Amino acid sequence: MAEYKKPKNESEFNQNFAQKKPLMNDTEAYYESSRCLFCYDAPCMNACPTHIDIPLFIKQIHTDNVEGAAATIYDANWFGNACGKVCPTGMLCEGACVYNHQNVPPIDIGRLQNYATDKVIREKTKLFKEGESNGRKVAVVGAGPAGLACACELKTMGYEVDVYEAKSKPSGLTVHGVAPYKITNEEVLAEMDYLQEQLNYTIHYNHPVNADEINKMINKYDAIFLGVGLGATAKRGLPGEEKEGVVGAVEFIEELRMNHSDKSVGDKVVVIGGGNTAMDAASGSARLGASEVTLAYRNSKEKMGAYDFEYDLALHAGVKGLFNATPLEIIGNGSVSGVRFIRTKEENGKLTEVQGSEFTIACDQVIMATGQAKQTQLFQQIEGLKLDDKNRLVVNEAYQCTHPKFFAGGDAVNGGAEVVNAAYHGKIAAQGIDNWLNNK
Amino acid sequence: MADLSIDFAGIKAPNPFWLASAPPTNSGYQVMKAFDAGWGGAVWKTLGVPVVNVSSRYGAINYRDTRMAGFNNIELITDRPLADNLKEIEEVKKYFPDHAVIASLMVESKAEWEQIIKDVENAGADGIELNFGCPHGMCERGMGSAVGQEPEVLKTIVGWVMEAANIPVITKLSPNISHITDPGLAAVQGGTDAISLINTIKSIVGIDLDSYAPYPIVDGKGTNGGYCGPAVKPIAMHMLKDLAKHPEIGKVPISGIGGIETWRDVVEFILLGATSVQVCTAVMHYGFGIVREMEAGLQKFMNDKGYNTIYDFAGKALPNVTEWKHLNLKHKVVADINEEKCIGCELCYIACDDGAHQAIALPENGENRVPSIIEKNCVGCNLCSLVCPVEGCITMVKKDDGTEHMTWHERTEAGTIPTTFNDKLAGGLGHYVPEPKLALKNKNGHKNGS
Ligand SMILES: Cc1cc2nc3c(=O)[nH]c(=O)nc-3n(C[C@H](O)[C@H](O)[C@H](O)COP(=O)(O)OP(=O)(O)OC[C@H]3O[C@@H](n4cnc5c(N)ncnc54)[C@H](O)[C@@H]3O)c2cc1C
Numbered sequence: 001m002a003e004y005k006k007p008k009n010e011s012e013f014n015q016n017f018a019q020k021k022p023l024m025n026d027t028e029a030y031y032e033s034s035r036c037l038f039c040y041d042a043p044c045m046n047a048c049p050t051h052i053d054i055p056l057f058i059k060q061i062h063t064d065n066v067e068g069a070a071a072t073i074y075d076a077n078w079f080g081n082a083c084g085k086v087c088p089t090g091m092l093c094e095g096a097c098v099y100n101h102q103n104v105p106p107i108d109i110g111r112l113q114n115y116a117t118d119k120v121i122r123e124k125t126k127l128f129k130e131g132e133s134n135g136r137k138v139a140v141v142g143a144g145p146a147g148l149a150c151a152c153e154l155k156t157m158g159y160e161v162d163v164y165e166a167k168s169k170p171s172g173l174t175v176h177g178v179a180p181y182k183i184t185n186e187e188v189l190a191e192m193d194y195l196q197e198q199l200n201y202t203i204h205y206n207h208p209v210n211a212d213e214i215n216k217m218i219n220k221y222d223a224i225f226l227g228v229g230l231g232a233t234a235k236r237g238l239p240g241e242e243k244e245g246v247v248g249a250v251e252f253i254e255e256l257r258m259n260h261s262d263k264s265v266g267d268k269v270v271v272i273g274g275g276n277t278a279m280d281a282a283s284g285s286a287r288l289g290a291s292e293v294t295l296a297y298r299n300s301k302e303k304m305g306a307y308d309f310e311y312d313l314a315l316h317a318g319v320k321g322l323f324n325a326t327p328l329e330i331i332g333n334g335s336v337s338g339v340r341f342i343r344t345k346e347e348n349g350k351l352t353e354v355q356g357s358e359f360t361i362a363c364d365q366v367i368m369a370t371g372q373a374k375q376t377q378l379f380q381q382i383e384g385l386k387l388d389d390k391n392r393l394v395v396n397e398a399y400q401c402t403h404p405k406f407f408a409g410g411d412a413v414n415g416g417a418e419v420v421n422a423a424y425h426g427k428i429a430a431q432g433i434d435n436w437l438n439n440k
Numbered sequence: 441m442a443d444l445s446i447d448f449a450g451i452k453a454p455n456p457f458w459l460a461s462a463p464p465t466n467s468g469y470q471v472m473k474a475f476d477a478g479w480g481g482a483v484w485k486t487l488g489v490p491v492v493n494v495s496s497r498y499g500a501i502n503y504r505d506t507r508m509a510g511f512n513n514i515e516l517i518t519d520r521p522l523a524d525n526l527k528e529i530e531e532v533k534k535y536f537p538d539h540a541v542i543a544s545l546m547v548e549s550k551a552e553w554e555q556i557i558k559d560v561e562n563a564g565a566d567g568i569e570l571n572f573g574c575p576h577g578m579c580e581r582g583m584g585s586a587v588g589q590e591p592e593v594l595k596t597i598v599g600w601v602m603e604a605a606n607i608p609v610i611t612k613l614s615p616n617i618s619h620i621t622d623p624g625l626a627a628v629q630g631g632t633d634a635i636s637l638i639n640t641i642k643s644i645v646g647i648d649l650d651s652y653a654p655y656p657i658v659d660g661k662g663t664n665g666g667y668c669g670p671a672v673k674p675i676a677m678h679m680l681k682d683l684a685k686h687p688e689i690g691k692v693p694i695s696g697i698g699g700i701e702t703w704r705d706v707v708e709f710i711l712l713g714a715t716s717v718q719v720c721t722a723v724m725h726y727g728f729g730i731v732r733e734m735e736a737g738l739q740k741f742m743n744d745k746g747y748n749t750i751y752d753f754a755g756k757a758l759p760n761v762t763e764w765k766h767l768n769l770k771h772k773v774v775a776d777i778n779e780e781k782c783i784g785c786e787l788c789y790i791a792c793d794d795g796a797h798q799a800i801a802l803p804e805n806g807e808n809r810v811p812s813i814i815e816k817n818c819v820g821c822n823l824c825s826l827v828c829p830v831e832g833c834i835t836m837v838k839k840d841d842g843t844e845h846m847t848w849h850e851r852t853e854a855g856t857i858p859t860t861f862n863d864k865l866a867g868g869l870g871h872y873v874p875e876p877k878l879a880l881k882n883k884n885g886h887k888n889g890s
Pocket residue numbers: 086087088141142143144145146147164165166167170171172173174177178179182207208209210227228229230249250253276277280378409410411412416417418419420422
């Protein structure tokens with residue numbers, strides 16, 4: 001393996017994590033946009049969770065109204081630039097493009113979207129206006145896609161908005177979680193600056209709010225939006241999980257995103273899990289220069305939750321897949337030296353362990369990609385909030401919680417999906433807040 | 441292999457592919473290169489008293505991903521001294537004795553015509569083409585299209601030329617006129633050996649949205665140009681048809697020009713009566729090499745159809761181009777969608793609903809996006825089959841059994857045509873149209889606009 005050498009500096013890092021969807025140049029955008037058929041009741045648009053008017057913005061790009069195209073995109077989605085790069089477009093808009101039915105490559109919608117929004121961000125084109133003050137105040141907890149989309153939308157309607165964020169940067173997992181080869185930190189943060197410069201919401205960074213503080217907000221604010229996402233990687237109760245060299249995938253990726261080439265990785269890495277986060281962690285390890293990366297999933301390849309294209313990306317980075325193997329124990333004297341697995345097979349639709357099939361894979365790093373914990377504790381301490389059986393916040397179609405002053409969206413509500421879903425929730429919740437306050 | 445050679449009013453060429461008089465025939469270098477690449481003839485860039493050209497000379501219409509779908513120029517005739525051109529004509533003829541070199545000419549007085557004709561004959565030109573078409577600049581000086589638009593003047597000048605010339609004469613017509621047969625007939629009456637058309641069409645291809653000047657911009661100003669390229673082909677073919685079908689004009693050979701780029705264009709022009717074709721824009725866009733595609737395609741077409749020379753099929757479409765009043769009103773076609781091929785863009789639906797006859801329905805469940813034709817509403821206009829992006833997906837199916845025939849002409853004779861405003865004989869009487877207010881029923885639920 002060892003397709004990637006350990007990156008020693010930022011430029012080597014950028015090579016190893018080269019962008020999968022590089023920015024289009026003007027000529028490419030011109031020709032690609034010319035292919036769009038301007039479908040009626042366009043299926044791409046219906047497949048976009050934020051319902052961007054895709055045929056319209058593509059036509060606008062083609063007629064050299066790139067600003068207008070960006071306005072069309074932002075009109076539906078406050079994370080228009082990030083989404084163009086990080087959305088799993090093959091599952092969404094591009095997957096629905098009619099060209100697929102003809103075995104012709106679909107329109108490169110994501111990159112066209114990125115092209116249009118990149119231009120206004122780079123040129124600092126003013127597209128948005130704060131609404132005239134309506135004297136109302138809303139608190140937003142969490143500056144992720146859900147929280148900031150809500151903040152932007154509220155500002156256009158004349159609200160005063162205070163955003164509270166535990167970390168020191170905006171955009172939540174967009175900058176801390178998404179794989180670096182999908183979008184750079186600079187790109188994410190440039191869009192965040194672009195929005196804030198025009199809409200002037202306040203973000204209180206390094207300000208994790210606890211339940212007490214949130215409960216106090218009830219009297220201070222007209223409404224509160226919870227966009228806190230999910231928590232840290234959940235502990236799985238695996239013997240040896242506390243050993244040195246064992247990390248959670250989300251934590252690993254966050255360090256990778258923040259520290260780039262300064263982030264170190266083991267030489268032999270085992271990643272446990274079968275979701276998209278596991279793929280990102282495995283790809284990331286390989287690109288950081290690990291000589292051997294094994295992706296271990298307890299069930300078969302077909303049962304894996306990750307998108308096929310994410311698994312392919314990991315394979316291309318040199319990752320080896322290990323299927324039908326479940327970990328029994330992480331071994332090592334203080335620090336990790338290997339993972340003991342047992343084979344599994346499916347019997348009558350149930351996954352069972354194959355007796356006597358234990359084996360060990362030697363490694364010096366284990367990445368647990370076994371899912372993020374919910375923010376259950378926090379929610380349970382807030383007055384009147386109900387959770388469903390999967391510990392997700394219960395909301396109505398306006399994203400209003402069971403306590404009427406609270407609204408919520410994003411991963412906290414859907415249990416973990418994409419940036420685009422969170423951005424949509426935040427926007428619709430803002431409209432819900434406005435409706436509720438107007439009709440109270 | 442079919443024999444592509446032609447004898448066009450006495451001008452012989454190894455094939456019918458000629459370069460039109462324009463920048464590709466500016467010099468001996470270019471014409472030699474073109475002959476070497478496979479062109480059978482070249483009409484030299486128009487000769488006369490040399491001009492002075494402006495810088496910034498061309499403009500274009502780009503459509504979607506197609507560059508130069510239409511092309512426009514404000515160039516004049518040659519700006520090189522006559523002697524240089526004559527020397528090069530002579531040299532070309534030395535290397536390519538069997539290729540056609542035709543000298544395009546434009547001068548003012550009778551004496552000038554006589555002089556320049558003698559000069560090009562001496563240089564070895566195989567024929568002469570009279571440029572009565574240039575619609576910019578030259579016409580302001582009483583030449584080019586100024587002549588093409590005045591049949592009487594045109595006839596007089598053709599008369600002078602015929603008296604002086606010993607080699608075949610082609611008169612090149614301007615399309616900037618309402619009846620092309622007027623100058624066409626004048627040319628024939630003046631004694632011309634052949635006709636060529638079209639020259640360019642007066643045009644403005646665009647306005648700069650900052651300086652408000654038309655393209656091509658010359659120091660903040662512009663002028664009308666001459667339009668050519670693929671966009672003008674339909675206009676050229678219509679004029680060609682008018683001339684070829686005319687009982688007098690149709691007797692002389694016609695060289696077809698205007699938007700020709702592929703073998704298909706060539707075949708269509710020949711089917712409408714042209715027996716040589718001339719090309720300018722396509723060469724300015726792609727170079728001389730495009731003749732390879734034209735020749736290969738023409739050869740294949742002729743092989744497939746069993747033609748030995750282009751004269752075997754020249755003019756074969758002419759009997760089928762008739763007047764509207766002779767079309768069969770009993771003919772009936774209806775659109776048919778091939779569900780297997782349909783990709784669900786629903787462009788046919790919106791085109792018919794907004795732009796035609798509300799004869800296409802969307803699927804009830806909305807799941808599968810394949811629309812269906814409401815046969816009783818379909819008037820057979822073809823629109824849906826034209827907008828459909830999938831080749832062969834919507835076809836127009838003949839529904840009449842072919843036994844009935846009734847034309848407008850016949851109905852007029854029989855006295856069965858509508859004559860009053862609310863005549864019961866109106867063709868669309870009782871044809872389905874939705875109630876006007878149904879247009880607003882989806883206003884709130886409209887998916888594309890919400
Ligand atoms: C490894 C990984 C890769 C991913 N890759 C993609 C991808 O390629 N494409 C894609 O579309 N999606 C991807 N996602 C999913 C996507 O990032 C999330 O769905 C999205 O960011 C959710 O947005 P959110 O606003 O709900 O939550 P988050 O993005 O998690 O934002 C929540 C914010 O709230 C803050 N916060 C939490 N608690 C508090 C508190 N008590 N006080 C103050 N602030 C608080 C957090 O610090 C954070 O900034 C990925 C996720 C992960 C984990």
